[in-house]
Amino acid sequence: MFSFPAVLGHEVLAELGGVRVVVNPLLSCLERGLPDCPACARGDDHLCENVAEGSLAPGMLGFCRDLGGGWAERMVAHRERIFPVDERVPDERAVLAEPIAVVLHGLRQAWGRGDGFEWPSRLLVIGAGSIGLLAIRLLRTLGYAGPLYAVARHPRQAELAQRLGASQIFSSAQAAQQAAGARRYQGILGATSWRGGFEGVIEASGSPGGLQQASWAVREGGRVLLLGAPATAFHDFSPYWFREIGLFGSYTYSWDDFAQTVKLLPELEGLEALVTHRFPLEAWPDALQTAVRRRGIKVVFKP
Numbered sequence: 196m197f198s199f200p201a202v203l204g205h206e207v208l209a210e211l212g213g214v215r216v217v218v219n220p221l222l223s224c225l226e227r228g229l230p231d232c233p234a235c236a237r238g239d240d241h242l243c244e245n246v247a248e249g250s251l252a253p254g255m256l257g258f259c260r261d262l263g264g265g266w267a268e269r270m271v272a273h274r275e276r277i278f279p280v281d282e283r284v285p286d287e288r289a290v291l292a293e294p295i296a297v298v299l300h301g302l303r304q305a306w307g308r309g310d311g312f313e314w315p316s317r318l319l320v321i322g323a324g325s326i327g328l329l330a331i332r333l334l335r336t337l338g339y340a341g342p343l344y345a346v347a348r349h350p351r352q353a354e355l356a357q358r359l360g361a362s363q364i365f366s367s368a369q370a371a372q373q374a375a376g377a378r379r380y381q382g383i384l385g386a387t388s389w390r391g392g393f394e395g396v397i398e399a400s401g402s403p404g405g406l407q408q409a410s411w412a413v414r415e416g417g418r419v420l421l422l423g424a425p426a427t428a429f430h431d432f433s434p435y436w437f438r439e440i441g442l443f444g445s446y447t448y449s450w451d452d453f454a455q456t457v458k459l460l461p462e463l464e465g466l467e468a469l470v471t472h473r474f475p476l477e478a479w480p481d482a483l484q485t486a487v488r489r490r491g492i493k494v495v496f497k498p
């Protein structure tokens with residue numbers, strides 16, 4: 196839920212009193228001056244039930260008609276959502292705190308156990324845009340040491356994926372499945388079916404067909420983590436039934452996920468390479484063109 200017109204921007208590195216800070220841009224009961232809803236009360240403020248209630252116009256993340264986002268010289272944020280950044284962290288990595296928190300939350304959703312993780316024996320990441328690349332780096336930092344396969348479309352993505360910790364890169368999910376020893380069968384009605392595959396699959400492409408590829412790439416009894424927004428309305432859920440797959444949806448992060456992310460930033464070396472383009476605010480048409488035409492990985496404004 197959103198309301199417009201609004202100044203956009205929810206991935207924010209800012210300066211407050213001479214200190215670099217990152218902003219957790221969630222808008223929940225806290226910002227709206229409301230008593231905690233059940234989700235906020237249990238620490239899941241990213242699932243707040245009051246995103247269209249209280250003193251602010253509707254908005255879930257970063258901005259709404261009454262509260263501008265980060266594409267500006269100044270912005271307003273609640274003090275509890277402002278986190279100082281360790282001075283060892285370069286700007287280009289710090290500005291990625293928000294999407295890194297998205298990935299950390301997802302990994303906790305699918306494979307978190309208590310304070311740690313219980314990792315699958317073999318993982319596939321579909322998509323090597325910013326979210327896929329962040330996932331590869333974060334998995335390694337959090338201690339996943341097993342085979343980590345990635346599907347990348349462009350040579351630059353493939354090269355970065357490898358540098359950030361992927362063991363092998365493939366041009367399609369099917370190629371990765373075959374390399375993992377999965378077997379392909381032709382169904383009676385013409386549909387393709389697979390047996391075997393990866394214990395864990397992360398859909399990070401947000402592309403049409405990405406979720407469907409993940410549904411077949413995952414081994415029987417495995418788990419699919421949905422980080423990319425599903426790009427198609429129709430989806431065949433039968434693999435989830437007859438192969439007993441678990442599907443984990445993941446949206447943004449809790450307050451705690453964001454706080455943990457800020458602590459992890461000094462260890463996440465290499466991610467600064469994801470920032471490929473910088474623009475002053477006045478050059479917003481060029482910045483938007485660059486982002487929309489996918490010429491870069493991360494495009495940032497430097498007001």
Ligand SMILES: [Zn+2]
Pocket residue numbers: 223224225231232233234235236240242243244245
């Ligand atoms: Zn709430």
